[in-house]
Amino acid sequence: MNMMTRHGAALKIENCGKTFADGTCALARATLDIGQSETLVLLGPSGCGKTTLLRIVAGLETPDGGGRVLFDGKDLTRQPIEKRNVGMVFQSYALFPNMSVAENIGYGLKLRGLPKAERAAQVAELVALTNLGGLEDRRIDQLSGGQRQRVALARAVAIRPSVLLLDEPLTALDAALRERLRGELNDLLRKLGITAIYVTHDQAEAMELGDRIVVMRKGAIAQIGTPREIYFTPANRFVAEFVGAANIVEAPIEGGELILPGGRVPVAGPATMSRAVAMVRPETIAIADAATTGLAGIVDGVRFAGDRQRIIVRDAASLPLAVDAPNTIKVRTGERVGLSIPPDAIRLLPDEG
Amino acid sequence: MRNRILFTLQFLFTLLVAAFLAVPAGLSIAAGVTVNYFRGIQSGVTLQWVAQVWELYAGTILASILIAVGTLAVTLVVGVPAAYALYVRGGRLARVVEEIITLPLAIPGLAIALALLLTYGGFGSFRRSWLFILAGHVIFTMPFMVRSVMAVLATIDVKSLDEGAASVGASPWRRFVDVIVPNAAPGILAGSLMVVTLSLGEFNLTWMLHTPLTKTLPVGLADSYASMRLEVASAYTLIFFVMIIPLLVAMQWIGERGHSR
Numbered sequence: 001m002n003m004m005t006r007h008g009a010a011l012k013i014e015n016c017g018k019t020f021a022d023g024t025c026a027l028a029r030a031t032l033d034i035g036q037s038e039t040l041v042l043l044g045p046s047g048c049g050k051t052t053l054l055r056i057v058a059g060l061e062t063p064d065g066g067g068r069v070l071f072d073g074k075d076l077t078r079q080p081i082e083k084r085n086v087g088m089v090f091q092s093y094a095l096f097p098n099m100s101v102a103e104n105i106g107y108g109l110k111l112r113g114l115p116k117a118e119r120a121a122q123v124a125e126l127v128a129l130t131n132l133g134g135l136e137d138r139r140i141d142q143l144s145g146g147q148r149q150r151v152a153l154a155r156a157v158a159i160r161p162s163v164l165l166l167d168e169p170l171t172a173l174d175a176a177l178r179e180r181l182r183g184e185l186n187d188l189l190r191k192l193g194i195t196a197i198y199v200t201h202d203q204a205e206a207m208e209l210g211d212r213i214v215v216m217r218k219g220a221i222a223q224i225g226t227p228r229e230i231y232f233t234p235a236n237r238f239v240a241e242f243v244g245a246a247n248i249v250e251a252p253i254e255g256g257e258l259i260l261p262g263g264r265v266p267v268a269g270p271a272t273m274s275r276a277v278a279m280v281r282p283e284t285i286a287i288a289d290a291a292t293t294g295l296a297g298i299v300d301g302v303r304f305a306g307d308r309q310r311i312i313v314r315d316a317a318s319l320p321l322a323v324d325a326p327n328t329i330k331v332r333t334g335e336r337v338g339l340s341i342p343p344d345a346i347r348l349l350p351d352e353g
Numbered sequence: 354m355r356n357r358i359l360f361t362l363q364f365l366f367t368l369l370v371a372a373f374l375a376v377p378a379g380l381s382i383a384a385g386v387t388v389n390y391f392r393g394i395q396s397g398v399t400l401q402w403v404a405q406v407w408e409l410y411a412g413t414i415l416a417s418i419l420i421a422v423g424t425l426a427v428t429l430v431v432g433v434p435a436a437y438a439l440y441v442r443g444g445r446l447a448r449v450v451e452e453i454i455t456l457p458l459a460i461p462g463l464a465i466a467l468a469l470l471l472t473y474g475g476f477g478s479f480r481r482s483w484l485f486i487l488a489g490h491v492i493f494t495m496p497f498m499v500r501s502v503m504a505v506l507a508t509i510d511v512k513s514l515d516e517g518a519a520s521v522g523a524s525p526w527r528r529f530v531d532v533i534v535p536n537a538a539p540g541i542l543a544g545s546l547m548v549v550t551l552s553l554g555e556f557n558l559t560w561m562l563h564t565p566l567t568k569t570l571p572v573g574l575a576d577s578y579a580s581m582r583l584e585v586a587s588a589y590t591l592i593f594f595v596m597i598i599p600l601l602v603a604m605q606w607i608g609e610r611g612h613s614r
Contacts, residue, residue: 060516082519092510094517098535107531108521159521 008195009071009162010036011057016067018052026052028220029067034163039189039196041210043203045242049219050199051167057197058165059084071162087156091168093148095140101151102127102136108159126154129188145173146181153185157192164189164196170205182208203243207231215239231281237349240279245324247280248349249317258346262316263295268343277349282310282324284345287331293338297321299331313339382594384587402588406577410589413573414596416483420569421552424490428548431491432498433541437533439499440506441515451503455496462557465492469562483567489558494551498544505540506533546604553597570596 010033017029027049034040042050055061057069059081068077076084095104106123114122127133130150140148149169156164169185170178186209189196198209206213207227215222215230215238223235234240237248249260253273257264267278290296297316302309309327314320316339323339331337384390388397435454439447457465469489474480514536518528534541556571563572570593578586 058520060519080519081516082522082524085522086520088516088520090513090517090520092513094510094513094520096514096517096532096536097509098532098538107518107523111522111527155521165520 007160007193008037008164010034010073011163011195011197012068012070012073013053013057014068014070016053016056016063016069018049018056018061019064026219027056029064030221032214032221032224034195034197037193037195038211039198039209041206041213042197042199042216043201043206043210043213043243044216044222045201047218048216050201050214050216052219053216054165054167054197054199057163058086058088085159085162086165087159087161087163088165089149089152089156089167089169091171093152093172095148095151095155097140099140100136101132101138101140101143104140104151105154105158108155112159122158126158129157129191130154131184146177149173149181153188157194162195164192164194166196166198168200169198170202171200178202178205185209206243213243215242217242233347234279234349237277237279240347240349245282245322247282247285247317247319247321249278249280249319249321250351251276251278251317257294260295260317262297262339263293265295265341265346266343267346267348273348275351277351279347279349280321280341280345282322283308284341285321285323286340287311287323287325287329288338288340290336290338293340295339295341296336297339299333299335299337301333302331311337313337378594381587381590384584385591386588387584390583390587402582402584403591405585406589406592409585410568410570410573410577413568413570414592416568417553417570420483420487420490421549423487424494424552425545425548427487427491428495428498429541429545432495432544433502433534433537434529436499436502436506437511437529437537440503440511451499454499457492458496462493462555463561465489466558466561481564481566486559486562486567486569489562490552490555493555493558494548497547497551498541501544501547502537502540505537505543509536542604546601549604550597550601553600 013030013032013034015029015031016027017025018027019025030053032040042053044050052061056063056067059069059076059079063069063077068075070076071084081088096107099107102120102123105126106119109119109122123136127136130153132147132150132154135143135147140151143151149172152169170181173181182205189209198205200206210227212224212226213230214224217238223230223239225233225235230239230243234243234246240246240248249258252259252275253267257266258276258278267276295316297313299311300314300320301312303312304327307327308324309329311323311325311331312320313323321339325331383394385402386398386400387394388399388401439451466489469485469492470480473485473488479485511533514532515528518532519525523531554571555569556575559569560572560575563569568576574586574589574593577589
């Protein structure tokens with residue numbers, strides 16, 4: 001397999017929406033471009049339409065009239081999944097219990113009429129790539145969850161798909177394993193250099209794996225951007241709260257400063273507003289001497305997390321503020337502390353009422 | 354002490370029930386190899402009745418096997434895809450079709466036979482051939498095949514297996530053959546077991562449909578009870594018994610192997 005190069009198709013999703021027979025709208029019409037060898041993550045809570053969008057790309061759902069799915073400019077909207085040459089990793093893995101690990105991985109190649117010897121060579125290569133050595137003859141029910149996940153991935157990659165589609169591939173695993181496999185998966189995706197769409201509800205997965213992230217909510221796209229863009233400059237309150245931890249503060253603005261119950265904080269940005277919804281990430285707020293900062297509050301609780309600690313400060317803003325501080329700082333509940341927030345760490349969000 | 358008495362009583366009761374069921378079978382088998390049943394076993398043991406049955410009724414035995422195999426073939430070819438289609442499609446229409454297929458279980462065999470006779474009795478060559486009985490048996494056994502396949506499909510995740518196979522490029526037919534059928538094998542085997550044994554033993558419907566030239570084993574059995582010596586009829590039962598037991602055991606064994614795999 002020729003690795004380290006760009007693989008797969010460039011995808012275009014045009015005007016694709018999905019309304020089910022009972023009238024529920026699972027996906028509002030969406031248009032998306034996915035570049036060759038890009039990993040695009042569809043991120044959102046359950047029921048946000050991310051899986052529906054993935055299944056439309058896969059050919060497992062047909063978009064509402066007028067929607068089109070193009071692979072390298074070729075319209076495949078009317079083609080069923082088996083004609084699209086997509087590799088898919090299902091949440092349940094959908095492995096074949098009647099076949100061994102090697103047979104599962106090689107099934108797509110067998111369908112393509114590849115001679116037995118060549119097939120075996122390619123399967124062996126994939127087995128090595130996915131760390132499945134020694135398990136080739138196992139039955140699926142003799143594998144652990146992580147091993148099944150890798151077999152599903154190897155089976156999907158084996159056919160050299162135009163696009164690799166992953167539907168919450170790590171959700172069925174426990175937390176520790178999930179984190180390890182996330183790293184492996186990331187390495188593999190980079191190594192294969194294949195166009196991929198990855199569906200998840202886990203923002204940590206999305207951040208690590210995505211070249212770009214599409215945040216979805218209630219069947220519509222809330223924001224598209226790189227992980228950094230999504231994290232640092234969320235387009236709205238939903239994205240800010242869904243991706244990472246966020247303090248959302250509603251307060252009047254006066255003279256370029258946010259007027260809070262515990263003091264004033266300068267903000268960068270348009271000075272024309274009189275009222276703002278502002279987002280501040282907990283790790284951008286620093287604990288300081290109350291005498292030196294414009295903003296102060298009372299420590300309401302300290303949650304030690306080992307590598308850092310989360311300090312809850314009340315009376316600074318209308319709602320308690322979460323502050324992530326280094327684990328060396330010592331504060332006590334009830335203590336009055338100053339908070340320093342750099343102006344560019346405050347992100348003003350559109351007021352959605 | 355009380356436990357011992359209770360156990361002994363239960364054991365005796367079990368023996369009694371077993372004997373109630375087993376003794377008639379044993380007597381019947383014994384009758385088949387006795388020279389003269391009315392004089393008892395002391396009249397001597399013989400295989401002449403068995404030989405006589407074979408001479409007179411070998412044709413019915415072969416016809417039964419032929420029809421059972423034919424019925425199995427038809428129920429496999431039609432019933433398995435039908436079960437798959439009904440399961441995948443779901444909805445009210447599928448349920449209605451399933452009910453219709455299951456209807457012959459509730460309708461007496463005689464009534465089904467009568468309907469077949471009324472409808473197709475006029476087609477002479479069909480009426481006279483063993484295909485007529487085959488048709489009756491297929492109607493009667495189809496629900497057993499369809500139901501047992503559907504039951505096993507309900508226990509496997511058909512949708513994701515199907516989508517998994519489709520995602521790597523399998524056509525609907527290949528998906529069915531490579532993935533659905535192998536994973537539904539226990540149900541298909543169980544259905545086959547039912548179909549073959551039911552077809553071999555079917556009497557009601559067959560008795561109405563048969564002609565002197567298309568007699569099956571159970572019909573021949575009834576014929577021999579009505580017109581032959583008791584020893585002959587018993588020898589016939591013996592042959593039926595010898596035929597069907599290994600078949601049942603073999604299919605049960607295959608079925609169990611399929612489960613434990």
